[in-house]
Amino acid sequence: MEAAIARPRLHARLWPYAGAALALLALIFVPGFVGLYQTQLLTYGLIMAIAALGFNLLLGYTGLLSFGHSAYFGLGAYTVAFLLQWLGIRSMELYMLLGLPVVAIVSAAFGYVCVRHTRIFFGILTLALSQVLWSLALKFFWVTGGTDGLRVPRPTLLAGMIDFAGSGGYPRFILTYYYYVLGVFALAAAIMWVIVHSPFGKALQAIRDNEIRARFLGMRVRRFRWAAFLLSGTFTGLAGILWVPLNGLTTPDVLYWPFSGEIVFLTLLGGFRNFSGPIVGGIAFTYIKSYAVASTEYWQLLLGTVLVVLVLLLPTGIVGALSKIAKRLSAIGETVR
Amino acid sequence: MSILIVQLLNSLFYASVLFLIAAGLSLIFGVMRIVNLAHGSLFAIGAYIAAWLVGRAIGFGVPVVWLLLIIPVAALAVAFVGIVIEPLLLRPFYRRAEEYQLLVTFGLLLILEDLMRLVWGGLPLTADTVMDAIPSIHIGGLIYPGYNILVIGIGVAAAIVLWLVVYETKFGVLLRATSQDRRMAAALGLNVGLVYVAAFAIGCFMAGLGGAIVVPSHAAVLGMGVEALVLAFVVVVVGGLGSLKGALVGALIVSFVRTAGIQFFPEVELAVLYLIAAIVLIARPTGLFGTA
Numbered sequence: 001m002e003a004a005i006a007r008p009r010l011h012a013r014l015w016p017y018a019g020a021a022l023a024l025l026a027l028i029f030v031p032g033f034v035g036l037y038q039t040q041l042l043t044y045g046l047i048m049a050i051a052a053l054g055f056n057l058l059l060g061y062t063g064l065l066s067f068g069h070s071a072y073f074g075l076g077a078y079t080v081a082f083l084l085q086w087l088g089i090r091s092m093e094l095y096m097l098l099g100l101p102v103v104a105i106v107s108a109a110f111g112y113v114c115v116r117h118t119r120i121f122f123g124i125l126t127l128a129l130s131q132v133l134w135s136l137a138l139k140f141f142w143v144t145g146g147t148d149g150l151r152v153p154r155p156t157l158l159a160g161m162i163d164f165a166g167s168g169g170y171p172r173f174i175l176t177y178y179y180y181v182l183g184v185f186a187l188a189a190a191i192m193w194v195i196v197h198s199p200f201g202k203a204l205q206a207i208r209d210n211e212i213r214a215r216f217l218g219m220r221v222r223r224f225r226w227a228a229f230l231l232s233g234t235f236t237g238l239a240g241i242l243w244v245p246l247n248g249l250t251t252p253d254v255l256y257w258p259f260s261g262e263i264v265f266l267t268l269l270g271g272f273r274n275f276s277g278p279i280v281g282g283i284a285f286t287y288i289k290s291y292a293v294a295s296t297e298y299w300q301l302l303l304g305t306v307l308v309v310l311v312l313l314l315p316t317g318i319v320g321a322l323s324k325i326a327k328r329l330s331a332i333g334e335t336v337r
Numbered sequence: 338m339s340i341l342i343v344q345l346l347n348s349l350f351y352a353s354v355l356f357l358i359a360a361g362l363s364l365i366f367g368v369m370r371i372v373n374l375a376h377g378s379l380f381a382i383g384a385y386i387a388a389w390l391v392g393r394a395i396g397f398g399v400p401v402v403w404l405l406l407i408i409p410v411a412a413l414a415v416a417f418v419g420i421v422i423e424p425l426l427l428r429p430f431y432r433r434a435e436e437y438q439l440l441v442t443f444g445l446l447l448i449l450e451d452l453m454r455l456v457w458g459g460l461p462l463t464a465d466t467v468m469d470a471i472p473s474i475h476i477g478g479l480i481y482p483g484y485n486i487l488v489i490g491i492g493v494a495a496a497i498v499l500w501l502v503v504y505e506t507k508f509g510v511l512l513r514a515t516s517q518d519r520r521m522a523a524a525l526g527l528n529v530g531l532v533y534v535a536a537f538a539i540g541c542f543m544a545g546l547g548g549a550i551v552v553p554s555h556a557a558v559l560g561m562g563v564e565a566l567v568l569a570f571v572v573v574v575v576g577g578l579g580s581l582k583g584a585l586v587g588a589l590i591v592s593f594v595r596t597a598g599i600q601f602f603p604e605v606e607l608a609v610l611y612l613i614a615a616i617v618l619i620a621r622p623t624g625l626f627g628t629a
Contacts (some may be wrong), residue, residue: 065436113619120372120435121622124574128614131567135607258563261374261443268440298455304447311441312429 016275020189027182036174040246041290042283043178046185047243049282052267053192054235059264060272061196062228063208064118068126069263071110071133072233074255076103076240078137081150081250092155092180092245099241100234107233108226115225118211127257134255149251152244181242188235189279195231196275204228236263262289265307271317280319339477344596346476350485350554351592353492357547358565359572360499360584361540367579368516368536370435371427374442377566378449379415379541383548384557385453387411388462391553401470408491408549415545416538423537428530446563454559461556468553488550495546496585502539503581512536516579574614577624586625 027046031039051073058064079099083089089098114125137144144150154164154173157180164173195201207214207221215221244250253259262285269288270281288306292299314321362376390407426445430438471483503509514522515532523529547565548557555561572591576583591610598606617624 059436065439067439113615116619117622120439120578121618123439124372124570125615125618127567127570128574128611128618132608132611132615135611136605139604139607257567261446264440265443268436298451300447301451301455304444304449304451307444307447308426308441311437311444315433315437 019276024182024186028179031175031178036171039178040174041286043174043181043246044243044290045283045286046181047239047246047282048263048266048286049279050185050188050242051236051239051263052270052278052282053189054232054237054239055263056267056272056278057192057196057204057228057232057235059267060274060277061201061208062204062225064115064225064229065123065264066114066126066232067123067257067260067264068110068128068130069233069236070255070257070259071126071130072103072107072236073240073243073259073263074130074133074137074250074252075106076100076237077244077247077250077254078144078150079103079237080241080244081152084152085150090155092157095155095241095245096184096238100238103237103240104230104234107237108230111226111229111233115222115229127260130255130260131257134252134257137252137255144252147252149249151249153248155245177246181246184238184242188238192235193275200224200227265303268307269310269317271320273316274319274323277317277319281317284318339479342476343479343481344600346481346485346489348589348592348596349489349492351595352588353489353495354547354551355568355572355592356492356585356588357495357543357550358569359576359588360496360581361543361547362569363573363576363579363581363584364499364503364543365537365540366573368512369427369431369533371430371438371442372578373540374439374566375422375445375449376540376544376569377562377564378446378453379418379544379562380548380565381453381557381562382418382449383411383415383545384552384561385457385462385548386414386545387549388464388552388557389457391464391467392462395466401466404464404467404470407467408546411549412542412546415548416542418545419538419541420534422541423534424530427537428533446566450559450562453562457557459559461558462552463556464553465556466553482554484553488554491546491550495543499543499581508535568610571610571614574624575617577626580624580626583624583626 027042030042034042051069054072055066055069058066076099079102080095083095083098089095110126110129114122114129117125138146141148154169156163157176162176164170164176196204203214203219203224206217207219207224211221240254243254266281266285267278268281269285270279271277289299289303292302296302310317316324358376358380361379362373365371365373365376387407390411391404394404394407422445426441427438430441468482468484471487473480474483474486475481501509503512511522511527511532512535514525514527515529515536519529522532568591572584572587574587575590576585576587590613594610594613595606598609602609
């Protein structure tokens, strides 16, 4: 990060792209080597990575800790369920095309209110607003199914060209949907990369580092934060839209505030000061959680302990710790040379 | 008319319990600047300990009147939990950014919720013997449990004692001094670490007391802590984080709205509460009585 003073040499600037290409290549070939369950788990991981990328635009790049991002995830999921229930839409593309504006509008409305505050008040306000949605989903059970939730069967992909009806649909769906989600994820990550490296993204980081100076430079701080909030909520909503057909069901749990806590958790797990931190965190968290749930009834205890230890010992997350090790190794290499 | 009185008493009952939780939350934030997400779980632990002790005591054939003594014992046990937690988990974080403090208490919440399940199992724990021991009273044609009146009394007494401690004693001066300027207080030779432990323990005591007095009328169930925390949040947001007066007024407002909500608009009762919190935050970010 501090390399911004002197323009880094070309090969240093190419590193991230090479890394991303390698990671993408690896992700493309993974299903060939692992079973169906692992593929499904990885799909969940990629979806959580999208949610975390969106969340981190606020936490890592704008310096605002939202404790209510379950609202946008859940909103995406419920919008898909309503589109199916009321309009009979079964196409994944239409879900995204119609769902994203809904999430964006609600994010804009909630964000307009929330960005008036920073720090802990911002967090509590986002939490309170997300809980409004949760309690509505819980109490209006004749619309939302209450705690039973709403079922969303497998959709059709690519404008109805790929259908999963009939026998053998399930394994076909898992595999195809993995690549579908991977495609959307790659696109979303690329868009987010462009956003945070654009002048707009730099402005957000400037506001994060010193709000008063940013204001002196003539930035309209609140408007920048609002835009960041809108983008952040929309990305997380996209994750919710992708999540619900895979899960097959949406319940008020994805709107409840502990789920927001999970989003914060996984972003921190990966490291919120890096671009790739949330991606690593999303995938790693999905695996840790699924193994914790499978191995013990008391998985929350395990996760809570992991979280506390993580915050105590690894405040920069997995990616932060790895890059620190890499930096130290390269420093040793320099001295040897 | 008697329905109205019963509903009024019901809201005062809720207000007493909510005040105990929210005042602890507010006190901890006021002194330590930490929003304790695990506060609801401490409330739930109080409820579980009380219910468990009541069950034990009945097994030993302890006379019913003595069971009331279990309530302060359970609250003290929770205070002790707080004394263990503060130096172990919270102290390393005072110099770190707020995000980490929130996260560590969130981790604590996950841990405590499961520890309760581990120790007391998934089934609700009841202590209604205590409630039945206190005779019911008649209001008009309706029967009302006398225990609820006792809870209101405990709530009022707790509020008065807390007020006296914070505003009339030397310890209260120390608390307020630390809350206003931690470094200045330390520079004047005050043992800030001790004040922090004490403040956290008092906050935990109040949460535990809230849990212990609510458990004879409601059973101790899993998830009650998370639910209580969010309501306590609404209370402190409306009243103002860090303000005792705010916790009191907020608790009254929230319980009256809740009681009215359950009576007249049950579907949106919770949504209305959160909306009130959001509106207060928009109009007065520091709450009705908050300063920070």
